[in-house]
Every structure is written in structure tokens, then in C-alpha cells.
Amino acid sequence: MGSIINVALPAMREDFATDAAGVQWMVNAYLLPLSALVLVGGSLGDHFGRRRCFLAGLAVFTLATLVCALSSTLDFLFAARFMQGIGAAMLAPNSLAIIADGFHGEERGKAVGTWAAAGAVAGAVAPLVGGMVIDALNWRWAFAIIVPLALAAGLVAVRSVRESRVDAGDRSSLDVVGAIFGTLTLGMLTFALIDLPKRGLGDVRVLCFAGGALCSLVVFLRVEKRKGANAMLPLGAFGSLAFTGISLLTLFLYAAIGGLMVLLPYVLIEAANYSATQAGAALLPFPLVIAALSRSLGGLAARIGTSHSLVIGSLIVAAGFGGLGLLTGQQVDYWTEILPPLILIAIGMSFCVAPLTTAVMDAVEDRFVGAASGINNATSRIAGLVATALLGFVIVDASVSSEALLPRATTASFVGAALSLAGAAAAWLMIKEPQTSN
Structure with a gap:
């Protein structure tokens, strides 16, 4: 969709x-x-x-x-x-x-x-x-x-x-109560982040939404703690350092990817004068590479270790975003400037897709496996939500010129690289291989 x-x-x-x-x-x-x-x-x-x-x-x-x-x-x-x-x-x-x-x-x-x-x-x-x-x-x-x-x-x-x-x-x-306060928290946070680029940090509306999101989050966490194992978000799962690391990695990595999937076609159409068909075709290699490589690279993760695979994948994704950040001028050449970094990002994600699922199951007690999988799924979607809310710093208003849009997009690419590096750090420091008994 x-x-x-x-x-x-x-x-x-x-x-x-x-x-x-x-x-x-x-x-x-x-x-x-x-x-x-x-x-x-x-x-x-x-x-x-x-x-x-x-x-x-x-x-x-x-x-x-x-x-x-x-x-x-x-x-x-x-x-x-x-x-x-x-x-x-x-x-x-x-x-x-x-x-x-x-x-x-x-x-x-x-x-x-x-x-x-x-x-x-x-x-x-x-x-x-x-x-x-x-x-x-x-x-x-x-x-x-x-x-x-x-x-x-x-x-x-x-x-x-x-x-x-x-x-x-x-x-x-x-x-039900957890769902209400969870929605309120995300809703007010989204309003605050979308208003931030245009209104500024000191704006009353931004501060009210941010404060409301914080208050709602506190209530949400209290509700979830009280409900324990019956909570929508069972906080006991975060007693695992590895699962917390997986959640951070998912948040950082999918925020970068979510921003890319919204911003890249927008920039290609608005700044590089692509048609909608051309912009859609430009994205085609990304899912195809992931579909082609995820199975084999998932098998590689079983040999080199889940955490190593996640670190390697995140670093490759960061390198791909760095490549997109090097775009200069208004004449963007897809084959030399867009496609190679995009394929690099897809290869990096192929290292991460299957190992993330494995890491979630290995990181928590059996009673939390289903909940942890759901939390990880929700985290990836929240990451896209937050990333899109922050894109106002790039497309600050409808009148932004194509000359101004591309430099802002390259800056956003470096932010994507930084997020991917943060994900790699979380994987390296917090996700350890499960101990197996002989």
C-alpha cells in the first residue's frame, strides 16, 4: 500500500x-x-x-x-x-x-x-x-x-x-486502555515532529504536543506495567539486554529505510523531473535484491553469527546512504549515482532481515516470543512513522525549489547513514550470540 x-x-x-x-x-x-x-x-x-x-x-x-x-x-x-x-x-x-x-x-x-x-x-x-x-x-x-x-x-x-x-x-x-494511550502518545508525538520544522522548538503548539506525548507515554508505561503479561506491550520482554538492542537496531534501521522509501521517489519527481513511472521503476531493484539475497544471507548468518550479520548489514546500509549523500548538482544520473547506493542498501538489509527474526526469538524467554515478535513488527512501523514526521526538514514547504530540495535530501542521506551506524553499534554492544550447551 x-x-x-x-x-x-x-x-x-x-x-x-x-x-x-x-x-x-x-x-x-x-x-x-x-x-x-x-x-x-x-x-x-x-x-x-x-x-x-x-x-x-x-x-x-x-x-x-x-x-x-x-x-x-x-x-x-x-x-x-x-x-x-x-x-x-x-x-x-x-x-x-x-x-x-x-x-x-x-x-x-x-x-x-x-x-x-x-x-x-x-x-x-x-x-x-x-x-x-x-x-x-x-x-x-x-x-x-x-x-x-x-x-x-x-x-x-x-x-x-x-x-x-x-x-x-x-x-x-x-x-484497550493501553491501546488508547499508545495511540495518543504516537499521535501527539507525530503532530509535534511535523510542526517542528515550520514552527520551531519554542512554539507553544509544538511544546504542548510534545508535553502531551510525554505525559501520555508515562501513563501508557504505568498501564502496561500494571497489566504485566496481559499488556499490549509486555515490559518484561525488555528485561533482556539483547531484545532491547534488537528494538533499538530495528528503530534506527527502519527509520532510515522508511525515510528513504518516502523521500527518494519524491525527490526524483520534484527535483530530477522523473515521471511517476520512472520513479516507481527506480525503486524496483531494492525489493528485488532483498528478495533474491535474504535466504542465502540468512543462511550465512547461521554460520558467522546473528549479531555479526546484523552489524555487517547495518554498516553496508550506512555505506549506501553515504553514497546517496554524495549527490551533487541537479542532473542526477540514476545508473551511476542512485542505483549503486540503492543496491548497496538492499544488500545490507538482506544481511539483516532473516537474522532479526532469529535474534528476536533467541533474545527472550519462550513465554515472550510471540509478544516480542509483535513488538519488533510494531517498532519497524513506528520507525517509519517518526522518520516521515521528520521529513519536513527536507520538504519544508510546498514552494521549496528543486535547487534547494536535492541538497536537503543529501543531508537526509547522511542522517540515514548515522542512524544505520547507531543500529550497528546497538547490535555490536547489546546483541550476543545465544549460549548452546554441548
Whole structure:
């Protein structure tokens, strides 16, 4: 979903005549509920049935997508994007849970692999297809083409997916209060970060949102501590130094990647005069390289060690961002200046994707494995949310010239490199190989 919309942002900005904050909210109105509620979405499936929650989430997502395509004002678009995020928060965890419940042993591994491969293919094709649709028609059709695909997915689910849920004695209670304060925390933080570049740190509105986010975070942590093992975010998992390191690595690395996936097509279209199709095609090598290398490099991690693989991968990602930071002038040559660093970043991520999953499972006690996996998933989405909220420092307003945009983007690339180096440091210092007994 996000990869299609990223190539549509310049056209949407022009159509709605909005500023940088409007562009950021086009992305974050979706990422906010998805980041805050993805853990609750999985818990709802455990309680009320995974098939039921999957279909409900799909219905909400599909209807909201149609409203996005028909939106005549920014407010309607933001509201529809928010509802899309709620639907996706129900879809994402329950789709994988349905697969895990429906297959066993080796067949489960194959099914999960197929699920992951389908996601990789969709991620690779979506920007290109979205760009072609935008150039041929307009940005609204980038949303509209999703609707029949979602309806087809719903039809398949109705006909072939059986209901499943966790037994009443084994499931934890719903953490509604935690979900509310978690959403409030992320929401106010996002408002503060989006307003910061334009209003400044001393602005009353920025300070109020930042203070509200801090207060809400304190309440959220108290609620989660009181609920213990039944919390949406079980704090006991962070008793593991390795898991804390994994969470920091995920936050830093996916903030860098999330910013790249939003900013790169925007800069190519606005500063380098790419069409939406060309910008979508420019992103194509990134998911393809990850899909091609993740399996083999995941096997390498088993030989050299998970932490070593994560450090190496993060350093390679940092080198790739450093390469993007060396762009000069307005005549950007894709083949020599964009593609090599982009492939380098993809290779680095290929070192990290599978080992991150392994590291999460190795870092915590068995009782926290499911929660830790969910937390890591949510952390990667929160990282993208925060990164997008900070992009206002690059696209500070709608009138920023292409001459000013590229230098700001190269500075952002160096920030991405610094984040990747911070992730490497977290992996090196905090993630240790599990001890095995002979």
C-alpha cells in the first residue's frame, strides 16, 4: 500500500495545493493507527476469531481505500487514510496467524515463505504499477486499483479460510486502555515532529504536543506495567539486554529505510523531473535484491553469527546512504549515482532481515516470543512513522525549489547513514550470540 502512495505524493500535493505537513500526513495518517494498533489487531483475532477479524479489517481497509480515491478535501483524505491504517492493523497480524494455524510442520514453512514472497513481489511491483497508473490517469486511480484486488482477497478468504482463535484459558485480556494511550502518545508525538520544522522548538503548539506525548507515554508505561503479561506491550520482554538492542537496531534501521522509501521517489519527481513511472521503476531493484539475497544471507548468518550479520548489514546500509549523500548538482544520473547506493542498501538489509527474526526469538524467554515478535513488527512501523514526521526538514514547504530540495535530501542521506551506524553499534554492544550447551 505505502509503496504505491509514495510515488503519488507529488501529484497529491499539487492537486490539494498543500504544504510539507500535508504531504507528511498523507503518509502518517495511515502509519499512525497501523503502528499503534497492530498489536491489538492480533489480540482481537485471538479473542474473536482470526478469520472474522481479517475479513473485518479487509472490509474497513477496502471501504477506506475507495473513500481515498473519491476524497475531495484533505480532511476526508486524512480520515480515510486513518481508517485504512485501522483496517491494516487488523489485517497484518491475522493474515500470518491464519497461515500459521492452517499449516503444520514443513508445510507451514512453505506457506509462510509463499506469504513472504508474495509480499516481496507486491512491494517490488506496486511502485512501478502505481507510477504507470498515475501517469496514465491520475493519483486517485492508485487507490482505486487496490479495491478490486482487496475484494478478490476477501472472496478467497470467505471461501477457503476456516475460523480459528486461541482457547479462552490461554489468551490474555484485551488491553484497550493501553491501546488508547499508545495511540495518543504516537499521535501527539507525530503532530509535534511535523510542526517542528515550520514552527520551531519554542512554539507553544509544538511544546504542548510534545508535553502531551510525554505525559501520555508515562501513563501508557504505568498501564502496561500494571497489566504485566496481559499488556499490549509486555515490559518484561525488555528485561533482556539483547531484545532491547534488537528494538533499538530495528528503530534506527527502519527509520532510515522508511525515510528513504518516502523521500527518494519524491525527490526524483520534484527535483530530477522523473515521471511517476520512472520513479516507481527506480525503486524496483531494492525489493528485488532483498528478495533474491535474504535466504542465502540468512543462511550465512547461521554460520558467522546473528549479531555479526546484523552489524555487517547495518554498516553496508550506512555505506549506501553515504553514497546517496554524495549527490551533487541537479542532473542526477540514476545508473551511476542512485542505483549503486540503492543496491548497496538492499544488500545490507538482506544481511539483516532473516537474522532479526532469529535474534528476536533467541533474545527472550519462550513465554515472550510471540509478544516480542509483535513488538519488533510494531517498532519497524513506528520507525517509519517518526522518520516521515521528520521529513519536513527536507520538504519544508510546498514552494521549496528543486535547487534547494536535492541538497536537503543529501543531508537526509547522511542522517540515514548515522542512524544505520547507531543500529550497528546497538547490535555490536547489546546483541550476543545465544549460549548452546554441548
